[in-house]
Amino acid sequence: xxxxxxxxxxxxxxxxxxxxxxxxxxxxxxxxxxxxxxxxxxxxxxxxxxxxxxxxxxxxxxxxxxxxxxxxxxxxxxxxxxxxxxxxxxxxxxxxxxxxxxxxxxxxxxxxxxxxxxxxxxxxxxxxxxxxxxxxxxxxxxxxxxxxxxxxxxxxxxxxxxxxxxxxxxxxxxxxxxxxxxxxxxxxxxxxxxxxxxxxxxxxxxxxxxxxxxxxxxxxxxxxxxxxxxxxxxxxxxxxxxxxxxxxxxxxxxxxxxxxxx
Amino acid sequence: xxxxxxxxxxxxxxxxxxxxxxxxxxxxxxxxxxxxxxxxxxxxxxxxxxxxxxxxxxxxxxxxxxxxxxxxxxxxxxxxxxxxxxxxxxxxxxxxxxxxxxxxxxxxxxxxxxxxxxxxxxxxxxxxxxxxxxxxxxxxxxxxxxxxxxxxxxxxxxxxxxxxxxxxxxxxxxxxxxxxxxxxxxxxxxxxxxxxxxxxxxxxxxxxxxxxxxxxxxxxxxxxxxxxxxxxxxxxxxxxxxxxxxxxxxxxxxxxxxxxxxxxxxxxxxxxxxxxxxxxxxxxxxxxxxxxxxxxxxxxxxxxxxxxxxxxxxxxxxxxxxxxxxxxxxxxxxxxxxxxxxxxxxxxxxxxxxxxxxxxxxxxxxxxxxxxxxxxxxxxxxxxxxxxxxxxxxxx
Numbered sequence: 126x127x128x129x130x131x132x133x134x135x136x137x138x139x140x141x142x143x144x145x146x147x148x149x150x151x152x153x154x155x156x157x158x159x160x161x162x163x164x165x166x167x168x169x170x171x172x173x174x175x176x177x178x179x180x181x182x183x184x185x186x187x188x189x190x191x192x193x194x195x196x197x198x199x200x201x202x203x204x205x206x207x208x209x210x211x212x213x214x215x216x217x218x219x220x221x222x223x224x225x226x227x228x229x230x231x232x233x234x235x236x237x238x239x240x241x242x243x244x245x246x247x248x249x250x251x252x253x254x255x256x257x258x259x260x261x262x263x264x265x266x267x268x269x270x271x272x273x274x275x276x277x278x279x280x281x282x283x284x285x286x287x288x289x290x291x292x293x294x295x296x297x298x299x300x301x302x303x304x305x306x307x308x309x310x311x312x313x314x315x316x317x318x319x320x321x322x323x324x325x326x327x328x329x330x331x332x333x334x335x336x337x338x339x340x341x342x343x344x345x346x347x348x349x350x351x352x353x354x355x356x357x358x359x360x361x362x363x364x365x366x367x368x369x370x371x372x373x374x375x376x377x378x379x380x381x382x383x384x385x386x387x
Numbered sequence: 388x389x390x391x392x393x394x395x396x397x398x399x400x401x402x403x404x405x406x407x408x409x410x411x412x413x414x415x416x417x418x419x420x421x422x423x424x425x426x427x428x429x430x431x432x433x434x435x436x437x438x439x440x441x442x443x444x445x446x447x448x449x450x451x452x453x454x455x456x457x458x459x460x461x462x463x464x465x466x467x468x469x470x471x472x473x474x475x476x477x478x479x480x481x482x483x484x485x486x487x488x489x490x491x492x493x494x495x496x497x498x499x500x501x502x503x504x505x506x507x508x509x510x511x512x513x514x515x516x517x518x519x520x521x522x523x524x525x526x527x528x529x530x531x532x533x534x535x536x537x538x539x540x541x542x543x544x545x546x547x548x549x550x551x552x553x554x555x556x557x558x559x560x561x562x563x564x565x566x567x568x569x570x571x572x573x574x575x576x577x578x579x580x581x582x583x584x585x586x587x588x589x590x591x592x593x594x595x596x597x598x599x600x601x602x603x604x605x606x607x608x609x610x611x612x613x614x615x616x617x618x619x620x621x622x623x624x625x626x627x628x629x630x631x632x633x634x635x636x637x638x639x640x641x642x643x644x645x646x647x648x649x650x651x652x653x654x655x656x657x658x659x660x661x662x663x664x665x666x667x668x669x670x671x672x673x674x675x676x677x678x679x680x681x682x683x684x685x686x687x688x689x690x691x692x693x694x695x696x697x698x699x700x701x702x703x704x705x706x707x708x709x710x711x712x713x714x715x716x717x718x719x720x721x722x723x724x725x726x727x728x729x730x731x732x733x734x735x736x737x738x739x740x741x742x743x744x745x746x747x748x749x750x751x752x753x754x755x756x757x758x759x760x761x762x763x764x765x766x767x768x769x770x771x772x773x774x775x776x777x778x779x780x781x782x783x
Contacts, residue, residue, distance in 0.1 A: 201401075314405050317435035317459065320397050321451040 126180040126277065128171040129231050130243045131260070132164040132199055134192035135250040148345055149352040150217050151250070153189050160195040163245030165312035166305050168199045171243050173310065174277055181205040183234055187215060187226050193328070200323035201315035207328035208234050214333055217345025220251070224259030226343060229336040231264065234329075239264065241282070242302040246271050257304035267297035273308040391458070391694065398459055402466040405434060406474075414471040414600065418752050421592065421599040425554050427474070428481075432508020436463045436478055441490060445502035454705055457635070458697040461642035465693070468646025472756035473600030475646055476763075479639040480549040480601075481505070485512030487635065488560055488577065492620030492628055497579065501558055513551030515561035515606055516629055518544060526626070530608065532563035532578050538612045539565075539578050541586070545606040552589040552604035556582045559606065562625045575625035579617045586611030597755035634714050636764040637721035638696045644721075644728035644760045645689040647753055651728075651735040652682040654750060659738055669738075678734045685727040692720035715777045722770035725760035732757040 136142050136156040143155040171182045184199040186192050187210040196207035210230050231239050247254035261268030274285035282301055285294045287308065333340050341347060367376045381387045409430060417424055431437060440456045441447025449456050460482060468475030486505050489497055504510035521527035530543025541563055551559050558581045565576040580587050590605035620628050659670035659679060669675045696716035702708040732754040736743035743750045761767045776782060
């Protein structure tokens with residue numbers, strides 16, 4: 126089975142993020158980025174499926190030039206080839222536009238007949254979690270979101286979705302799109318061989334024109350929502366010091382009660 | 388010229404990430420319990436660390452290294468050593484002492500039998516040279532192996548043998564006297580003894596000053612019989628073989644010491660910038676900041692010496708440098724970097740003050756671990772001796 130894994134290059138959560146003054150988007154040049162951690166689980170799951178049977182894993186990303194690093198990491202882990210959709214017009218796209226570009230790229234990468242598409246359940250920067258559903262809708266595929274376990278059997282798949290109160294196991298026909306949680310597996314580290322092999326793996330570079338997507342349908346101006354303002358969170362205020370003058374316990378309880386902790 | 392290539396830097400980032408995620412959270416506990424994390428070994432194998440200098444036929448990646456295989460190994464040892472010195476030496480000894488002698492001197496059958504498991508991290512191998520009364524003076528070896536029919540009968544004992552007693556140790560190669568050479572000196576040969584062979588006893592682990600996580604044992608052989616074909620390399624070549632093993636090991640120890648220095652530098656910068664005394668971070672005092680500046684000099688010097696030696700070793704393997712150049716660079720790097728590491732841990736414990744003495748902070752562990760760097764793979768004195776010889780100074 127051939128699998129397309131959609132991955133996202135996100136700012137490193139540990140680095141300080143800056144926003145561009147002109148359009149309030151994250152300044153991607155000012156922060157280090159990496160393959161979104163949740164997407165590593167999708168890559169791992171794809172590799173496991175292919176290793177247990179056969180087929181190829183294609184990693185697809187839509188993002189700026191630096192996003193090539195996300196593809197590289199997935200190739201180092203063992204994916205076979207990469208597709209990087211990179212076009213200045215995509216800058217500032219919202220989830221709906223992103224899903225349009227992804228859907229068209231998936232079609233092109235699979236000659237119009239994808240078998241299985243995997244994604245992380247959400248990006249670690251935007252954290253919306255809607256792109257998998259949108260892409261599935263655009264491709265006319267069953268959407269199986271938040272899978273914590275996945276098995277492929279013949280022409281269908283079975284996935285477990287864990288909720289707070291219960292887990293359901295659902296079945297879907299293939300082709301399908303599945304978004305996975307961080308419970309589904311333990312992503313492998315690349316190996317030395319993987320790092321060296323990745324350098325020789327093919328990565329295609331596509332623009333919107335290659336996909337037949339109208340530049341006016343994506344980007345910041347086509348977005349359905351607009352960021353009006355971005356403000357840094359104010360520094361944390363000084364904590365309250367409860368001085369024990371024999372009644373420290375009472376004061377502490379009162380403080381906690383006032384904050385509705387008790 | 389003074390920077391590692393992109394491949395090496397990416398590989399460094401991989402080992403660093405692995406060490407931070409999978410090793411760092413556990414080392415304080417492992418150290419306290421003197422626990423050897425046998426479950427970590429296959430993970431190191433999966434990363435490809437045991438196979439960096441090994442051909443693909445045995446599961447390694449030598450052909451993919453663009454001529455920088457030994458440098459990659461040093462990077463891995465340095466990065467593991469940055470997190471914990473014992474884990475660094477486990478890799479260093481696993482490759483340098485476990486895998487290398489078999490790879491270099493083994494017959495096709497010996498390589499086929501032992502290497503794939505060692506490279507995958509499913510097994511470890513030890514190399515038994517040191518004895519209670521013989522170390523760098525390998526000629527003083529007392530362990531004896533006598534050929535009786537088709538078997539070597541081994542008697543004697545070995546001391547301080549790394550990776551020799553783990554639950555996955557498959558074989559230990561030992562040097563033994565197998566007779567007398569034409570020049571009257573003892574004939575030393577290397578013999579492979581599978582762990583579990585009758586008459587081969589692994590003594591309980593040592594109580595050590597440091598390297599608590601590393602597996603170290605004394606070994607005893609009493610009429611231990613192995614097939615004649617377990618001879619590793621040529622009969623009588625054991626001494627020569629072992630000397631070559633040590634050259635590589637010295638560069639590896641230098642890389643390990645470098646990991647220690649870099650860690651001390653990072654720890655001291657962070658601590659002295661946040662630890663307050665008299666209302667200011669302690670780093671504002673030159674008494675604190677100057678020795679930290681010295682740590683930076685040690686880290687840079689250690690880096691240059693270590694990777695020059697590693698590069699020379701890779702160039703030597705490609706036939707472009709002489710063995711004496713490697714030998715000299717290895718001794719210079721090992722001597723400087725190990726002594727600097729010892730000094731660095733002393734500086735760091737001082738910067739940390741009382742907290743440096745507490746096991747709650749990592750500094751104390753590194754302080755205990757550093758001393759052996761000046762001793763293992765040839766003491767500092769032996770390095771100076773080697774250098775004296777290579778400089779052509781008159782010898783006694």
